[in-house]
Amino acid sequence: MNNRLLNWFKFASPQSFFPLAGKMIPGFWALAVIFGVAGLYLGFFVAPTDAQQGEGYRIIFLHVPAAWMSMFIYLVMAFWAAIGLIYKTRLSGMMASALAPTGAMFTFLALWTGAFWGKPMWGAWWVWDARLTSELILFFLYIGFIALQAAIDDPRRADKAGAILALVGVVNIPIIYFSVKWWNTLHQGASVSLTKAPSMAQTMLLAMLLCALAFWMYSVAVALMRVRGIILERERNSEWVKQQVTMAAAGR
Amino acid sequence: MLEASNLECVRGERRLFAGVGFRLDAGELLSLQGANGSGKTSLLRMLCGLTAPAAGEIRWRGQATAKLGGEFRAELCYLGHHNAIKEELTPLENLLTSARLAGEPLAEDNALDALETVGLAGREDLACRYLSQGQKRRVALARLVHERRALWILDEPYVALDVAAVDMVAGLIGAHLQRGGLAVLTTHQPVAVAAGSIRELRLGS
Amino acid sequence: MVWNSFSDFLAMGGYGLYVWGSVGATALLMMLEPIIIARRNSALTTQLQRQFRAERNQHTQRRSPA
């Protein structure tokens, strides 16, 4: 078993991961496009009109996958954070930093599409629904993570501080979610809430899953691109970056 | 017995030193030499466990200090550039609190005796805010008078001290070594310490 | 096919503003992000190339004075 673990660690060194990531990025982009096109086609051209919400419901093909990704990416960030703290591998810290902006973007998109869905359905741009409110708080957690890492100059300390914040955050997410849910049912009753998604016809569910897969592939591709930039930035004084850069210049 | 093997320190992007190793037995003093910025303080902080070395290992009584944790820290006394005293507290309060925090409570008359040894008689109950830089350093050094822990790590202990104070501190370190203690210190002025063997370690090019 | 005409598709059953508002924002951001990263990465590599080239010339000059 340990030789598999060994070569995993070999790839964990930024120098050997850099070219590997380079090769994987086009693959993930292709998957993202394929799943995206399939999902959107199913969602917008095949899925039937909803009885109550007419055509407006199609926004869920973007809203729900975005919300899922915003949560999923934070969990993956916390995972890399834990790995970075336990095994002290530098690459995991870089992965967490590379994922944060994409996670923040999906949280923003979930809020944006949630508002655009709430306006026609409930007449208000912002609905204090339990899930939307938790999404807003998740957005603050992302911004806090990014702001903390931006405020620390030494990359090693930035990684470790970010990792601790991400782990503290991931422990607090369920607590925040349940307290917001309690707060929502307490003050408003469950009348106004997005949780009551329309009954899911088969094609709707499939379309949403495909879109979610597309967003996932997209996130991996974008995170790999960003992590390559971070690796170059942090290892700019090392020998292999010198060859890598000059070789790239010669190639062009 | 303290032992370090091929220690490496990376500060930001620059590697300050690599492959640094030494062995220190009871009653010995290691004097760390090197220009400013050669990583002397970083090495001391590494020995204490405040900073993790980029590579290499530190062993205390044959066991890695990273694993020992509290046990190693119970035998360690570190004095950095900062005096580690509170300006609002008096020298007496500072000394009593730092001793208790280190897990070795000090009786009040011992503390007063220590303050007298370092030449702060009469100023025991004055808030440290009103003391001079040299006097504040003496409050920090007063800790060493009754210090019984085995390993002393001192970062430039003689700075801001007058000649009399330097001799006094050298005497304290000498007594510590005679009791079979170990000491690692950095200093720019060569100071004769009446002790066992003095080892030298030069850092940097 | 759910829609019988393109304009019907655009109207989206009266919810056009909201549906296309969401799709538009999503598409915009998901295109912008990779472009920003790609541009930042290439700017970094060119900056590094300039830095290494400068180091190399400086290195050679010192070794072979006129």
Add this chain to the structure above:
Amino acid sequence: MLALLKTVVARDLRLAMRRQADIVSALFFFIIVVSLFPLGVGPEADLLRRLAPGVLWVAALLATMLSLPRLFADDFRDGTLEQLALGPQPLAVAVFGKTLAHWLSSGLPLTLLSPLIGAQFDLPADAVWMLVLALLIGTPALSAIGAIGAALTLGLRGGGVLLSLLVLPLYIPVLIFGAGAVDATAGGLGAQAHLSVLGALSLAGLFFAPWATAAALRVALE
């Protein structure tokens, strides 16, 4: 373990007494922020009564935030934090002590002052007592969670603002159940559930937060 705890708490309280300006300014901040609301929303008693729990709790949150940066900053600057980290006991114990001292010098005074402010909002007697009880149970969690933020932002420029950005989202559960308890009492419902959750949040905070704070301090000390 206990001796270290007692020493840390005693030392921090003595320091707080010697620098009363900081405690008093946080308290006045609390009073001023709360007193601003009637000027903003108008003096009608029934409106103020409904706003009171939320306003008081948000003000308590912000007042606690004010005194957090200093929790470790002075010790970090004068080197005492290093000595704490090098003490034989785990750093988390000293952090627990400092969190306790911070609560005693910030959360507790707020709690004792809140009935005075409750009167300003014309809260009925039982709501005022519930406010004091909820603050008493909830403010330790604010100190514990806030300590994590204080440790993470130690020595950073613009640390104060960053600290609030990191910590306020984590304060939300305490705010919800704290204000909820007073609201429930004012509405005649029982606030037992709120208080027990608040107690759980504080206990969890006091037991788990020091370990995260200690880890963050070690990162800052490197």
